[in-house]
Every structure is written in structure tokens, then in C-alpha cells.
Amino acid sequence: MSNIKHLSNAIRFALFAGAASIFAAPVIAQDDQDEESKELDTIVVTGSRIQRADIEGALPVQVIDRAQIDASGDVSVAELLRDSTFASFGNFRPQSGSSAQAVSDIDLRGIGSQRTLVLIDGRRVAKSPFTGANANLNTIPLGAVERIEILSDGASAIYGSDAIGGVVNIITRKDFQGAEVTYTRGNPSITGGDIEAGSTSYGAAGDRGRVLATASFNKRGMVFTRDQIGGGTLGVSTFGNNYRLANAAGTAPTGAFIPMPGFNCGGSGTGSGADLFYQTNPGGAGNVCSFNFNAIAANEAETSTTALFVSADYEINDNWSTYLQTSVTRNESFGRYAPTPGEVFVPEGSPNDPVPGDGRGAFIRHRFAAVGPRDNNTDENAYDIMIGFKGRVADAVDLEFGARQFENQAYELGRNYIVTRLAERSIQNGSYDVRDPFGADRATLDAMAATINRDASWFSQEVFGTAAFDLFEMGGGASSMAVGLEWRSEDYADIYDSLQSSGQIQGAAGNSAAGGRNIRSAFAEWLFPITDTFEVTAAGRFDKYSDYGSDFAPKVAFRWQPLDNLTLRGSYGEGFAAPSLPELTQSAAFSADSVVDLQTCLAFGRTDCANSPQIQVDATVISNPSLSSEQSDQWSLGVVYDPIDQVSLKLDYYDIGIQGRIAAIGSQTLINRDILGIPLPPGLSVTRDPITGGIVGVVRGSTNEGDLDTTGVDFEADFDFDFGNAGSLSSALLLSYIRSYELTNYLSDGTPVTTEFADTFGSPDLRAALLNTWTLGDFGVNWNSNFIKGTPEDDASFAVGGYTTHDLQVTWKAPWNATIALGATNIGDKYPSLQSATGGRPWNFFLYDAYGRTPYIRYTQNF
Known part of the structure; x- marks a missing residue:
């Protein structure tokens, strides 16, 4: 000053x-x-x-x-x-x-x-x-x-x-x-x-x-x-109000996204407030409760x-x-x-558990639209x-x-x-x-x-x-x-x-x-x-x-x-x-990165890995x-x-x-190289569980390459x-x-x-x-x-x-x-x-x- x-x-x-x-x-x-x-x-x-x-x-x-x-x-x-x-x-x-x-x-x-x-x-x-x-x-x-x-x-x-x-x-x-x-x-x-x-x-x-x-x-x-x-098109996102059941260990979601029961997701997607929540395919296959973020966000x-x-x-x-x-x-x-999208785990017994009594809990993808x-x-x-x-x-x-x-x-x-x-x-x-x-x-x-x-x-x-x-x-x-x-x-x-x-x-x-x-x-x-x-x-x-x-x-x-x-x-x-x-x-900063890795998907206990092996892994950006x-x-x-x-x-x-x-090397690039056996740049790494082969963590950053x-x-x-x-x-x-x-x-x-x-x-x-x-x-x-x-x-x-x-x-x-x-x-x-x-x-x-x-x-x- x-x-x-x-x-x-x-x-x-x-x-x-x-x-x-x-x-x-x-x-x-x-x-x-x-x-x-x-x-x-x-x-x-x-x-x-x-x-x-x-x-x-x-x-x-x-x-x-x-x-x-x-x-x-x-x-x-x-x-x-x-x-x-x-x-x-x-x-x-x-x-x-x-x-x-x-x-x-x-x-x-x-x-x-x-x-x-x-x-x-x-x-x-x-x-x-x-x-x-x-x-x-x-x-x-x-x-x-x-x-x-x-x-x-x-x-x-x-x-x-x-x-x-x-x-x-x-x-x-x-x-x-x-x-x-x-x-x-x-x-x-x-x-x-x-x-x-x-x-x-x-x-x-x-x-x-x-x-x-x-x-x-x-x-x-x-x-x-x-x-x-392009802004008139409804924004499509699973971060509306949906859930997926947790695996047996409660560490990762499994199965398809399902609209949250008890939530009125019947909006048009074109108004404001609750009307921005709408169903992508009501009564049909793959239907999710989506949120039209295009109606609020600025380009x-x-x-x-x-x-x-x-x-x-x-x-x-x-x-x-x-x-x-x-x-x-x-x-x-x-x-x-x-408004902020987020994914939250709710354990069995929570008032917000969408499937009470199954003993598994669920992962809820929610849009905090009421906050603003x-x-x-x-x-x-x-x-x-x-x-x-x-x-x-x-x-x-x-x-x-x-x-x-x-x-x-x-x-x-x-x-x-x-x-x-x-x-x-x-x-x-x-x-x-x-x-x-x-x-x-x-x-x-x-x-x-x-x-x-x-x-x-x-x-x-x-x-x-x-x-x-x-x-x-x-x-x-x-x-x-x-x-x-x-x-x-x-x-x-x-x-x-x-x-x-x-x-x-x-x-x-x-x-x-x-x-x-x-x-x-x-x-x-x-x-x-x-x-x-x-x-x-x-x-x-x-x-x-x-x-x-x-x-x-x-x-x-x-x-x-x-x-x-x-x-x-x-x-x-x-x-x-x-x-x-x-x-x-x-x-160094934490980042939850979405990547594709079959071994990690299987290690999370998911059964849909052949069709959708995308998972989130913990990454450290350095x-x-x-x-x-x-x-x-x-x-x-x-x-x-x-x-x-x-x-x-x-x-x-x-x-x-x-x-x-100087190039930033992302998590997916490091994982691909790890799978192919290509040496990683100094200081960057992919760490896997020695038993399951699942990724424990990724360290990513920049290198001269x-x-x-x-x-x-x-x-x-x-x-x-x-x-x-x-x-x-x-x-x-x-x-x-x-x-x-x-x-x-x-x-x-x-x-x-x-x-x-x-x-x-x-x-x-x-x-x-x-x-x-x-x-x-x-x-x-x-x-x-x-x-x-x-x-x-x-x-x-x-x-x-x-x-x-x-x-x-x-x-x-x-x-x-x-x-x-x-x-x-x-x-x-x-x-x-x-x-x-x-x-x-x-x-x-x-x-x-x-x-x-x-x-x-x-x-x-x-x-």
C-alpha cells in the first residue's frame, strides 16, 4: 500500500x-x-x-x-x-x-x-x-x-x-x-x-x-x-437433481443417473427458479433431471x-x-x-437418501439453484x-x-x-x-x-x-x-x-x-x-x-x-x-479430475466400466x-x-x-502414458494401488516437452x-x-x-x-x-x-x-x-x- x-x-x-x-x-x-x-x-x-x-x-x-x-x-x-x-x-x-x-x-x-x-x-x-x-x-x-x-x-x-x-x-x-x-x-x-x-x-x-x-x-x-x-438451446447437465447408488464400499457411484424422487422436475427449462429444472426424456430411456444453465450464465x-x-x-x-x-x-x-453444481454422498439413514433401506447410500448430483x-x-x-x-x-x-x-x-x-x-x-x-x-x-x-x-x-x-x-x-x-x-x-x-x-x-x-x-x-x-x-x-x-x-x-x-x-x-x-x-x-493444489481408466473404474466396484469407464481421481497440481x-x-x-x-x-x-x-501435462495424458509404459516427466506421477491397480493419485503440472x-x-x-x-x-x-x-x-x-x-x-x-x-x-x-x-x-x-x-x-x-x-x-x-x-x-x-x-x-x- x-x-x-x-x-x-x-x-x-x-x-x-x-x-x-x-x-x-x-x-x-x-x-x-x-x-x-x-x-x-x-x-x-x-x-x-x-x-x-x-x-x-x-x-x-x-x-x-x-x-x-x-x-x-x-x-x-x-x-x-x-x-x-x-x-x-x-x-x-x-x-x-x-x-x-x-x-x-x-x-x-x-x-x-x-x-x-x-x-x-x-x-x-x-x-x-x-x-x-x-x-x-x-x-x-x-x-x-x-x-x-x-x-x-x-x-x-x-x-x-x-x-x-x-x-x-x-x-x-x-x-x-x-x-x-x-x-x-x-x-x-x-x-x-x-x-x-x-x-x-x-x-x-x-x-x-x-x-x-x-x-x-x-x-x-x-x-x-x-x-x-446457441443460447436458446437448453443446457443439459446431470447436475440437476439426480442420484446414483453407491457401491458396496460406499466409495464410488454405480449405475445410471436417476432423477431424485420427490423432487418436482417438471419445469420447462426456460423460466426462472424451479422452472429451470426439466426432464430430458420424460418416461423414456436415459431420462435425467437436468438444469438449464444457459438461462442464467453469461458468455x-x-x-x-x-x-x-x-x-x-x-x-x-x-x-x-x-x-x-x-x-x-x-x-x-x-x-x-x-449456480454451483455439486456431487454429495448421502449415507444410509440420511433424510435425503433416495433409496432408504438398501444399506448402501447414494451419490447425489445437485444444482444449488436456490442459493443463486x-x-x-x-x-x-x-x-x-x-x-x-x-x-x-x-x-x-x-x-x-x-x-x-x-x-x-x-x-x-x-x-x-x-x-x-x-x-x-x-x-x-x-x-x-x-x-x-x-x-x-x-x-x-x-x-x-x-x-x-x-x-x-x-x-x-x-x-x-x-x-x-x-x-x-x-x-x-x-x-x-x-x-x-x-x-x-x-x-x-x-x-x-x-x-x-x-x-x-x-x-x-x-x-x-x-x-x-x-x-x-x-x-x-x-x-x-x-x-x-x-x-x-x-x-x-x-x-x-x-x-x-x-x-x-x-x-x-x-x-x-x-x-x-x-x-x-x-x-x-x-x-x-x-x-x-x-x-x-x-x-500445490487439489483437483478432482475426470478421467478414463478401466482399472480404476473396476477397483471402484462399478459394473458399467465397459461402456462408461470415466471416473474422478484425486490430483495434485504442482x-x-x-x-x-x-x-x-x-x-x-x-x-x-x-x-x-x-x-x-x-x-x-x-x-x-x-x-x-512449456506445456501443461494433464491427468489423462499422464494416465495414458502410464498405461503405455512411457516414462513420465520429472516430478509428475501416477500412483496406483499395488493390489487393485486403481489410481490412488495423480501429480500433474508443466514441463519442457x-x-x-x-x-x-x-x-x-x-x-x-x-x-x-x-x-x-x-x-x-x-x-x-x-x-x-x-x-x-x-x-x-x-x-x-x-x-x-x-x-x-x-x-x-x-x-x-x-x-x-x-x-x-x-x-x-x-x-x-x-x-x-x-x-x-x-x-x-x-x-x-x-x-x-x-x-x-x-x-x-x-x-x-x-x-x-x-x-x-x-x-x-x-x-x-x-x-x-x-x-x-x-x-x-x-x-x-x-x-x-x-x-x-x-x-x-x-x-
């Missing part, structure tokens, strides 16, 4: 200093602005630390500028990047019922968000405390963004860990002057999911400095399952982000300047999950402050150094969860009657329920310094080098309450984790302009982690321009992804402090061709290989035409094609087993986008089309067709210095195929949304 207080004081001081400079300095003339913009044409682009004039360099960088951001109709960074063609297999989004309910990430190439590095102004974005493994895009305010640069190439030699799949560099607004207020509101075709966003920015500049402050908010409403496609959590971002820089003298960036962000979410839905609220508060200095020494060496501190405190509260032992006691002694759950008084229900909590945090500090200088002249100019040092500390905690950690909560489990580490880094980059048309860049970086060890990542890239309108480029590099702090420090980093190698070749001034064509081929990937290899092609065609009195047209065609995506595991004898995922269910091999902007005077039209290729299947009933949506926007620049935009995303009201269902959702939640058409209006006023 003291750290937050100190940081808040620092932010208040920064805001005061910035405000003082605004009122003390006159606004500079337009000619000065033009001169400054010319200087900014020579910049450090994403993927390099050497300043150069050629934006189209040796590395493929795609730029989403502010005009494209405004034309998208999106209100958050996360929604904007979901449409990127590089998000091959989709991105995680806020989901009710998830331990990362408020998180949105970016996953380039489909190789994992933990292998995609996110930067803000070239500095690493801290991890979300709810995951400990990737950045949460919901904590980055879109109103403060000037452009987004996506480097679709590995960059560990420049930035270190995580940059295997590429880098997303979010560049914040700095040159804005004046004041701007923007408000956006939109309502989808479905019920829920409404969007609202607003921002206000104020920027000013004087002879020696400038300051920009942006305050913003954006909201996306909750979307209930019942209001989206997408409600999210709300508010932020304040301030940046300032000041020219101390002709050679030195200082800069400050600080932000405060609050990200809140609310999710709703269906499980409601989860999260609250993230992030504080970020960075101060730095830039200068030139002896008119030969450019220096930059600075320090940064980031803190994110996150909290989660979950209501109406059931404590297993308390529910068992109430059911076994009859104080809670499973035949009449809605007849229970509030005190009885509250006696079984609990409000669960989770406290998470991420705290990091860093110090950095870079020196850039020219070494000698070559045929194409000065040979330049950039060298630097970094030090960073990371402290992480994700602490679940004692009930969750001990496995006492039905329908929830928590694996607490906490730890910290220091990282020391040294890097260098060297540019060799061999001729005016051919240059080579070499880079290398060494990172030493205080927990698992060290890594070195080299890279070499070339750029050759044989013709004025033709550029060839390529690179080879090696990279790494450090194991996350949760993977290294997670506390961390693995022996994990090492993932290693990668990647190479790329590309060509840029401008046949005429108005057309630019870019084609890049990539090849990425990852070795020793297997490879990932992927290749593909990216294509971009940019068109820019001026038709005079008919206006101007700018278009961009973007395509990303995955040629192969192979996961390889190795058997005990070293034999590789490779599975191809490209162009299979959930893994489309092609995404494309067509972006069009036509302007005429004060009017403009933006038309964006997004396409996700379908995936064929051997069984046609599982095939998923292609998915194309169109976004349309019309803008008008009003004479009172305002801009009005009317538009609609997904104007064709397209919905994803229900054949794409995965992860317990009616459709692929990572690749598609199901809001339908979303008309919106945006008003921007400049002063």
Missing part, C-alpha cells in the same frame, strides 16, 4: 508540473511544428534500436495508424487487435466463469500470447496479475494511442523474452496540441454487449517542452448466453476501463532533454456463472510511471537512460459459492432438503454458501540505458551501433483464500502462486551499410534470470534495394521465452521450479515492390521453430489514388496464410509424433482484411472487410464455413471544428457457425464474436 501511495504522489506531482508548463509556455508556431515533424521522420522503428530514416527496413512492420483506429469503430485496443490478420487462431477475451475473466490478450501466429511481446513506446508491458504470463490489453486506453506497430518477426535479440511470435508496440500520442473530446455509443443487434467510450485530451507545447494528458473510459456490457446464438463478462495518461518532455538545453510518462488505469469486470448464481467481480488498478533522459555527448554519442515503476493490484470477489463440507453436512443431516431446495430459508442457504476472494499483484521496477554512435564510414554511410544495459525486477502474487486453496469450494479451485526474480540484460545492435542499396544488421542480447538461468539471443538481418522500387529483405534469429512466475512458483526457457529459431525472407507511386506490394515468408516448449514448428506467408498491398474532384481512395489488402503448424511430442524411445493443426478445426490457415477509405472534402467513407477461412473436416457435419464481416462508417467534418461518425460494425449482421463450438461455448470464442450488427455514433470536438 505504501508503494501505491508513493506512486500516487509522484503522479500528482507530474500532473502539477505538466499543468504548470502548459500555462507558462506559449504555443509554438506552425513552422516549428513542420520542422519537428520532419525530424521525427527519422525514428527508431519497432524491432531496432538504431535510428534511421527508412521506415521500410529489413524487418516486416505493419502500422495501424490513428486514422485506421478511428475507422475501425472499436473502442478498445483488445477489440482492435482481434481483427488483425496476424491473430491466426484468435485471442482470449473476457469470459464469465474464467479465472482470467477481465483479461484480453494478443496471440500472434497462434503460437501463444505468452510468446507475443507487448510494448508501450518500446518498453515492456507488465504481466496481468490474473495470469502472470501475458499482458492484459484491457488496461491500455485506446484514447491515448497514436498508432500500433506490429513486428511479425522474432525479436528476442532486441527485447529479450517472449518476442518469439512477434512484437506489438503501442505508440502513445505525443504531438497533439489543443483539446479534444470524443464520445462513442453503440448497441448491438443482440440484447447486451452495448458499447460506450469517451476520452478527453489536452496538449500544449512551448519553446522547450510539451505535455499531453488524456483521460478516457470504455465499457462493454455483459452478454448472457440466452441472448446469443461475456461486463468490462469497464477508466484511465488517465500523461506524457511530457522538456528540452533542458541544446543537447539534453527529459521526459515523463505516467498512467493510472482501473479495469473492472462483472461475470455471472450458473455465482457472481464474480474483479477490480484491477494499475499505476505506471517512467522518467528518462536523452542527450548527446561530444556530438558523437546519443544517450538515453531512465527508470520505471509499475504496480498492478487486482482483486476478485465471488458470491454464492458452496462450501463442500458444509453442504455435505446440511444434506446428510436433512437441514437442507434436496427435494425442496427452494423451500429452504435464507439462513439455511447462507450456512452452506461463501464469498470467495482472490488477491493478486504484479510489481516491477526497471532501470535502462542505451548508447548509440557511429563507428566508421562504409559505402552506404556511417556504420552505427547501439549498446545498452537493463535491470528489471518482477514480483508476483496471486493468492486465493484458504477455502479455494484447500479444494473446499464446489465449482471453483484456486492455485495460489507467489514469487519474484531479477533480470539483468546486455544487448548490442550493429548496422553495416555496405553500399547505398545493401545493408546488414547484426544484434545480440544476453539475459540472466535469477531463478532459472540465462539466455543469449542473436539475430542478423539484411536489406537489399537493387531498384528504386524493389526491396529484398530477410533475417535469421534465435529467441527464447522464459518460464512464467506462476509456472515456477504455483502452490509448479515446476526446474523448468527452463523455451528456445526458438526463426528466419524470414521478404520482398517490397512499388510498381507505381500509388501501389506498394509486400510479401514475406516466415519459418518459426520452438524447442522445449515437444516442439512447435510453423511456416507461412504474409501479404500486404497498399493503394493510394487521388481522383481530383471525385475524391481520394486509400485501400489496403492484408493476408496472413499459415502453410504449416506442427506440434511434435517424443515417445520414450525418441520417436517423434507430429500433429498438423493448420486448416483443422479451430485453426484456420488464412485470415484476410480489406481496408478502404474514400474522402471528398469534409466527407469520408470507411469500409473494412474481415475474412476468416473455414476449416474442412472429414465428417462434413463438423466443417466450419468461411466467415466474412463488413464494417461501414461515414464521417463528416463539421464547420464548428467537430467530426461526426456514423457507422456499424458487422453491418451484414453475420453470426459465427455453431459448428465452431469449443471450450464450452456455442461458438469459437477466440476467433469470432456474436454481437451481430452494432450501429454506433461517435462525436469528436476539437478546440
Whole structure:
């Protein structure tokens, strides 16, 4: 708490200093602005630390500028990047019922968000405390963004860990002057999911400095399952009100599920309360008392982000300047999950025994609907402050150094969860009657329920310094080098309450984790302009982690321009992804895992094992402090061709290989290997009873195992035409094609087993986008089309067709210095195929949304 207080004081001081400079300095003339913009044409682009004039360099960088951001109709960074063609297999989004309910990430190439590095102004974005493994895009305010640069190439030699799949560099607004207020509101075709966003920015500049402050908010409403496609289908679950007889030992259920006698399970499944309990096949075979969880649960959590971002820089003298960036962000979410399901054993003699007198007891699967839905609220508060200095020494060496501190405190509260032992006691002694759950008084229900909590945090500090200088002249100019040092500390905690950690909560489990580490880094980059048309860049970086060890990542890239309108480029590099702090420090936690194992089924005394050998086993989930980093190698070749001034064509081929990937090994995988006699990874185990052969326990976790290899092609065609009195047209065609995506595991004898995922269910091999902007005077039209290729299947009933949506926007620049935009995303009201269902959702939640058409209006006023 003291750290937050100190940081808040620092932010208040920064805001005061910035405000003082605004009122003390006159606004500079337009000619000065033009001169400054010319200087900014020579910049450090994403993927390099050497300043150069050629934006189209040796590395493929795609730029989403502010005009494209405004034309998208999106209100958050996360929604904007979901449409990127590089998000091959989709991105995680806020989901009710998830331990990362408020998180949105970016996953380039489909190789994992933990292998995609996110930067803000070239500095690493801290991890979300709810995951400990990737950045949460919901904590980055879109109103403060000037452009987004996506480097679709590995960059560990420049930035270190995580940059295997590429880098997303979010560049914040700095040159804005004046004041701007923007408000956006939109309502989808479905019920829920409404969007609202607003921002206000104020920027000013004087002879020696400038300051920009942006305050913003954006909201996306909750979307209930019942209001989206597939949600009208009744949810089917044996966790309604059913029982199975216990075996003779009373240790496991046997036989089929039977509706609980004495309970009125005659609802329609479509109303509320008791009406949500219904029979799946009244009077017929296999009939169970089910519960329609779709009527209560939400697919997408409600999210709300508010932020304040301030940046300032000041020219101390002709050679030195200082800069400050600080932000405060609050990200809140609310999710709703269906009432808790639970399975409870009732012994013979219990008032709730469905078959009294048989001497066996029973296992009852019950939905605690009378207690209420499980409601989860999260609250993230992030504080970020960075101060730095830039200068030139002896008119030969450019220096930059600075320090940064980031803190994110996150909290989660979950209501109406059931404590297993308390529910068992109430059911076994009859104080809670499973035949009449809605007849229970509030005190009885509250006696079984609990409000669960989770406290998470991420705290990091860093110090950095870079020196850039020219070494000698070559045929194409000065040979330049950039060298630097970094030090960073990371402290992480994700602490679940004692009930969750001990496995006492039905329908929830928590694996607490906490730890910290220091990282020391040294890097260098060297540019060799061999001729005016051919240059080579070499880079290398060494990172030493205080927990698992060290890594070195080299890279070499070339750029050759044989013709004025033709550029060839390529690179080879090696990279790494450090194991996350949760993977290294997670506390051991209990989990009841559903698996298939015939020996254990028979050991439980069940007689239906031949047809249904699924059973629950006790599992312990552990961390693995022996994990090492993932290693990668990647190479790329590309060509840029401008046949005429108005057309630019870019084609890049990539090849990425990852070795020793960190993978979570589940209980079923361990059991299968145990049956086949394949050695298990160190620290993981399957323990069986020496007499019955039944599983006594499973220890599962993560290990370095297997490879990932992927290749593909990216294509971009940019068109820019001026038709005079008919206006101007700018278009961009973007395509990303995955040629192969192979996961390889190795058997005990070293034999590789490779599975191809490209162009299979959930893994489309092609995404494309067509972006069009036509302007005429004060009017403009933006038309964006997004396409996700379908995936064929051997069984046609599982095939998923292609998915194309169109976004349309019309803008008008009003004479009172305002801009009005009317538009609609997904104007064709397209919905994803229900054949794409995965992860317990009616459709692929990572690749598609199901809001339908979303008309919106945006008003921007400049002063």
C-alpha cells in the first residue's frame, strides 16, 4: 500500500508540473511544428534500436495508424487487435466463469500470447496479475494511442523474452496540441454487449517542452448466453437433481443417473427458479433431471476501463532533454456463472437418501439453484510511471537512460459459492432438503454458501540505458551501433483464500502462486551499410534470470534495394521465452479430475466400466521450479515492390521453430502414458494401488516437452489514388496464410509424433482484411472487410464455413471544428457457425464474436 501511495504522489506531482508548463509556455508556431515533424521522420522503428530514416527496413512492420483506429469503430485496443490478420487462431477475451475473466490478450501466429511481446513506446508491458504470463490489453486506453506497430518477426535479440511470435508496440500520442473530446455509443443487434467510450485530451507545447494528458473510459456490457446464438438451446447437465447408488464400499457411484424422487422436475427449462429444472426424456430411456444453465450464465463478462495518461518532455538545453510518462488505469469486470453444481454422498439413514433401506447410500448430483448464481467481480488498478533522459555527448554519442515503476493490484470477489463440507453436512443431516431446495430459508442457504476472494499483484521496477554512435564510414554511410544495459525486477502474487486453496469450494479451485526474480540484460545492435542499396544488421542480447538461468539471443538481418522500387529483405534469429512466475512458483493444489481408466473404474466396484469407464481421481497440481526457457529459431525472407507511386506490394515468408516448449501435462495424458509404459516427466506421477491397480493419485503440472514448428506467408498491398474532384481512395489488402503448424511430442524411445493443426478445426490457415477509405472534402467513407477461412473436416457435419464481416462508417467534418461518425460494425449482421463450438461455448470464442450488427455514433470536438 505504501508503494501505491508513493506512486500516487509522484503522479500528482507530474500532473502539477505538466499543468504548470502548459500555462507558462506559449504555443509554438506552425513552422516549428513542420520542422519537428520532419525530424521525427527519422525514428527508431519497432524491432531496432538504431535510428534511421527508412521506415521500410529489413524487418516486416505493419502500422495501424490513428486514422485506421478511428475507422475501425472499436473502442478498445483488445477489440482492435482481434481483427488483425496476424491473430491466426484468435485471442482470449473476457469470459464469465474464467479465472482470467477481465483479461484480453494478443496471440500472434497462434503460437501463444505468452510468446507475443507487448510494448508501450518500446518498453515492456507488465504481466496481468490474473495470469502472470501475458499482458492484459484491457488496461491500455485506446484514447491515448497514436498508432500500433506490429513486428511479425522474432525479436528476442532486441527485447529479450517472449518476442518469439512477434512484437506489438503501442505508440502513445505525443504531438497533439489543443483539446479534444470524443464520445462513442453503440448497441448491438443482440440484447447486451452495448458499447460506450469517451476520452478527453489536452496538449500544449512551448519553446522547450510539451505535455499531453488524456483521460478516457470504455465499457462493454455483459452478454448472457440466452441472448446469443446457441443460447436458446437448453443446457443439459446431470447436475440437476439426480442420484446414483453407491457401491458396496460406499466409495464410488454405480449405475445410471436417476432423477431424485420427490423432487418436482417438471419445469420447462426456460423460466426462472424451479422452472429451470426439466426432464430430458420424460418416461423414456436415459431420462435425467437436468438444469438449464444457459438461462442464467453469461458468455461475456461486463468490462469497464477508466484511465488517465500523461506524457511530457522538456528540452533542458541544446543537447539534453527529459521526459515523463505516467498512467493510472482501473479495469473492472462483472461475470455471472450458473449456480454451483455439486456431487454429495448421502449415507444410509440420511433424510435425503433416495433409496432408504438398501444399506448402501447414494451419490447425489445437485444444482444449488436456490442459493443463486455465482457472481464474480474483479477490480484491477494499475499505476505506471517512467522518467528518462536523452542527450548527446561530444556530438558523437546519443544517450538515453531512465527508470520505471509499475504496480498492478487486482482483486476478485465471488458470491454464492458452496462450501463442500458444509453442504455435505446440511444434506446428510436433512437441514437442507434436496427435494425442496427452494423451500429452504435464507439462513439455511447462507450456512452452506461463501464469498470467495482472490488477491493478486504484479510489481516491477526497471532501470535502462542505451548508447548509440557511429563507428566508421562504409559505402552506404556511417556504420552505427547501439549498446545498452537493463535491470528489471518482477514480483508476483496471486493468492486465493484458504477455502479455494484447500479444494473446499464446489465449482471453483484456486492455485495460489507467489514469487519474484531479477533480470539483468546486455544487448548490442550493429548496422553495416555496405553500399547505398545493401545493408546488414547484426544484434545480440544476453539475459540472466535469477531463478532459472540465462539466455543469449542473436539475430542478423539484411536489406537489399537493387531498384528504386524493389526491396529484398530477410533475417535469421534465435529467441527464447522464459518460464512464467506462476509456472515456477504455483502452490500445490487439489483437483478432482475426470478421467478414463478401466482399472480404476473396476477397483471402484462399478459394473458399467465397459461402456462408461470415466471416473474422478484425486490430483495434485504442482509448479515446476526446474523448468527452463523455451528456445526458438526463426528466419524470414521478404520482398517490397512499388510498381507505381500509388501501389506498394509486400510479401514475406516466415519459418518459426520452438524447442522445449512449456506445456501443461494433464491427468489423462499422464494416465495414458502410464498405461503405455512411457516414462513420465520429472516430478509428475501416477500412483496406483499395488493390489487393485486403481489410481490412488495423480501429480500433474508443466514441463519442457515437444516442439512447435510453423511456416507461412504474409501479404500486404497498399493503394493510394487521388481522383481530383471525385475524391481520394486509400485501400489496403492484408493476408496472413499459415502453410504449416506442427506440434511434435517424443515417445520414450525418441520417436517423434507430429500433429498438423493448420486448416483443422479451430485453426484456420488464412485470415484476410480489406481496408478502404474514400474522402471528398469534409466527407469520408470507411469500409473494412474481415475474412476468416473455414476449416474442412472429414465428417462434413463438423466443417466450419468461411466467415466474412463488413464494417461501414461515414464521417463528416463539421464547420464548428467537430467530426461526426456514423457507422456499424458487422453491418451484414453475420453470426459465427455453431459448428465452431469449443471450450464450452456455442461458438469459437477466440476467433469470432456474436454481437451481430452494432450501429454506433461517435462525436469528436476539437478546440
